[in-house]
Amino acid sequence: MSAEKTHPSVSPVLVLFRDDFRLADHPALFGACTTGQPVLCVYVHDPETTRGGAIGWWLAQACTALADALSEKGGTLHHLSGHTPDVVAEFAQAAGVDTVFWNRRYDPTGKAQDTALKARLEQQGISVQSCAARLLHEPWTIRTGAGTPYRVFTAWWKAARAMGNPGRCLPAPRQITFSPLPADARALTLRTLPPAPPLPAGASAAEADWPCTEADAQDTLTTFVEDNLAHYIQEHDRPDKDTTSRLSPYLRAGLLSARQVWHAVSTAATTPALAENAEKFLSELGWRDFAWMQLFYEPDLAWRNLRPEFDHMPWQKSPALLAAWQQGQTGYPLVDAGMRQLYATGWMHNRVRMVVASFLTKHLLTDWREGEQWFQARLVDADPAQNAMNWQWCAGTGIDASPWFRIFNPVGQSEKFDPTGAYIRTWVPELRQMPDKLIHTPWKADASLCRQIGFTPGRSYPNPIVDLKLARGIALECWKNLPDRKESGR
Ligand SMILES: Cc1cc2nc3c(=O)[nH]c(=O)nc-3n(C[C@H](O)[C@H](O)[C@H](O)COP(=O)(O)OP(=O)(O)OC[C@H]3O[C@@H](n4cnc5c(N)ncnc54)[C@H](O)[C@@H]3O)c2cc1C
Known part of the structure; x- marks a missing residue:
């Protein structure tokens, strides 16, 4: 993209990508596009959130796949480096952005960073639009009659089901009007990307096992629904059959959303037998939300015994x-x-x-x-x-x-x-x-x-x-x- 000397006459809006490396059902991107303003897409290499190990490798692949997808649409994923609240606030100011869009995070570091970033941006007169994208339901929306978070999955799941289907899936924007990179912001972007974390020793089979684009995620979902949903109850505990969806890495990197999975599976439940299998599968997907609800309320879930x-x-x-x-x-x-x-x-x-x-x-x-x-x-x-x-x-x-x-x-x-x-x-x-x-x-x-x-x-x-x-x-x-x-x- 060409650099411009001045800010474009219409202010750009900024979309921040984090573990949501897709174009479809991406409320932040969709919201940015509906403003009619030119869009800057940004990813931050942040030492506080960057991961090593197999997941670091996987997320880097997913980020590259998103950059390729944006490039096919004529745009660029701009890379920044540093502490997210600092570098995004600085970049947004330099680029003359008037609104920053992101999908919400619920982990302690993500929440703290986003709170700090929101405060910084608002101080600079830049508005923030945060969206619900990661889960079926926001962690705080399902509560007991006493107003406390649920502590037992079956009761939580019953309450979650009573809320009906999660919201509809948004399509990928048909067209994205990308903003040129304003000259003042150019110096803040990375020209050379940090090396992607390598796969851990011995894990070379992961490369062939996990093709990494949004289309691959959709194919995996379609194959599961067409070939294996009907046997889910009978076979989901059988490692020898290997017929579970294998969607977890795609959900983790946000190459597809839980809502997309929900709607694909629900729509396929056209017979009582399929409906029974679908219900079982959806309850497993429910465990994912339940886990995030726990982390939301128990930020030290990974190191403190809850009992x-x-x-x-x-x-x-x-x-x-x-x-x-x-x-x-x-x-x-x-x-x-x-x-x-x-x-x-x-x-x-x-x-x-x-x-x-x-x-x-x-x-x-x-x-x-x-x-x-x-x-x-x-x-x-x-x-x-x-x-x-x-x-x-x-x-x-x-x-x-x-x-x-x-x-x-x-x-x-x-x-x-x-x-x-x-x-x-x-x-x-x-x-x-x-x-x-x-x-x-x-x-x-x-x-x-x-x-x-x-x-x-x-x-x-x-x-x-x-x-x-x-x-x-x-x-x-x-x-x-x-x-x-x-x-x-x-
Ligand atoms: C000790 C242990 C550690 C685990 N660590 C992770 C992890 O780091 N990341 C992860 O995604 N899953 C984790 N799981 C949950 C589960 O094993 C995987 O989600 C599942 O094996 C992924 O395969 P699948 O997509 O084919 O599952 P499917 O059976 O097809 O289920 C569909 C989706 O439902 C969700 N799901 C299914 N089971 C669970 C569960 N028990 N808890 C939460 N969500 C679930 C996943 O998002 C999964 O992709 C862990 C389970 C155990 C017992």
């Missing part, structure tokens, strides 16, 4: 056990398959996430925050609210959590949800020759079978790092000894 009695849990601090879990070397095939899938692709099936989280916190008695941080580093869908809430759910430390005494048996879970071992064989190749009957418990293979398939227990594949029964007993004992423990876990 304070767990502050006294005698967590083990064994680097060796933690490393075995992280590397998928625990000797429990379903746990190892999940951890290796995560390591290689940046994603793991939900059922397996629950199993590995239960195993880490209860069988290895390791603080859930270690697991939360490992997931944050390795997941392409790493989300500050969903990850933290789910770890607290699995560890029993959350407000609506699975009670501590519900300890998943990784062998039983494996037999139930990966009955032929297809998922395990994909991720634990050492066990490919194991018969179905023994794939969940390879340590039980007798010497002649081992010879026959060339398997050396402990060498070909680790022996179990803990005894399940013993570890379970210790976990229950530790929990029983917690001061002020609540029996129900709720």
Whole structure:
């Protein structure tokens, strides 16, 4: 775009993009376009919010995809660098912007930054339009009769359903009139972009697994609705089937909105059977909103036990056990398959996430925050609210959590949800020759079978790092000894 010496005669408006890398159902962009004023699109490389790990890589891909999409429409995504409230206020002033549009954030840093930015802009006489885009419902809109935030999902979900459908989806603007970059603002933009965060070591499979454009997100949604929605209830717990939507990375980067997913799934529910599956799926999408509602009210969700009695849990601090879990070397095939899938692709099936989280916190008695941080580093869908809430759910430390005494048996879970071992064989190749009957418990293979398939227990594949029964007993004992423990876990 050409630089102009003076401000254009009509003031431009500015759209700030953050984790909403799409053109369709983007209320901030749509609102900016409806002003009829020329638009400046901006992204900030902010050290306070920039992420590393797989999610850093993923968000950088999504940002590039958005820049390409804007460029196809004849525009530019302008990159700034620095603390968002400072650099956006400075840029808006220099560019002669009269309104800044953004989609709202609900995490503590995002909220604080946006509050500060709004104050700065308004002081400068620039108005702000913030929009609801990330969730189905704003976190504060669904409250109990007493006016307090819900603490139990089922009651919250009932209230959410009673609100009806979330608002309609906005189309991508048919045409965007881009503003030229005013000369005074030019110096504030980055000419050379910072290098994109690389994929973490070992995660090269993520590149092929996760194509990253808005069209790819829409294709993933369409494929799910057409091919797999009808089996959702029956198959969503089966990692071997792998028929869940796999939309989480796209939702995380905002390559599509939760509203778009909601409407696509609701519209497809044309028969009672589909409607039942759709309802189940939508309730899972509801957990995403519920997580963000929790983070909105509990900003320290990722590090504070919401049930304070767990502050006294005698967590083990064994680097060796933690490393075995992280590397998928625990000797429990379903746990190892999940951890290796995560390591290689940046994603793991939900059922397996629950199993590995239960195993880490209860069988290895390791603080859930270690697991939360490992997931944050390795997941392409790493989300500050969903990850933290789910770890607290699995560890029993959350407000609506699975009670501590519900300890998943990784062998039983494996037999139930990966009955032929297809998922395990994909991720634990050492066990490919194991018969179905023994794939969940390879340590039980007798010497002649081992010879026959060339398997050396402990060498070909680790022996179990803990005894399940013993570890379970210790976990229950530790929990029983917690001061002020609540029996129900709720
Ligand atoms: C320990 C643990 C950590 C997790 N960390 C994350 C995370 O960082 N980011 C993330 O997106 N999900 C997280 N989840 C939730 C869930 O595992 C993933 O959303 C799901 O596996 C994504 O696959 P999918 O899109 O095929 O899911 P589908 O079954 O197709 O569900 C559709 C969408 O609903 C939402 N959803 C489904 N289950 C949950 C749930 N339990 N909690 C919140 N939202 C849900 C997701 O946005 C998902 O994309 C975690 C779960 C556990 C047990």
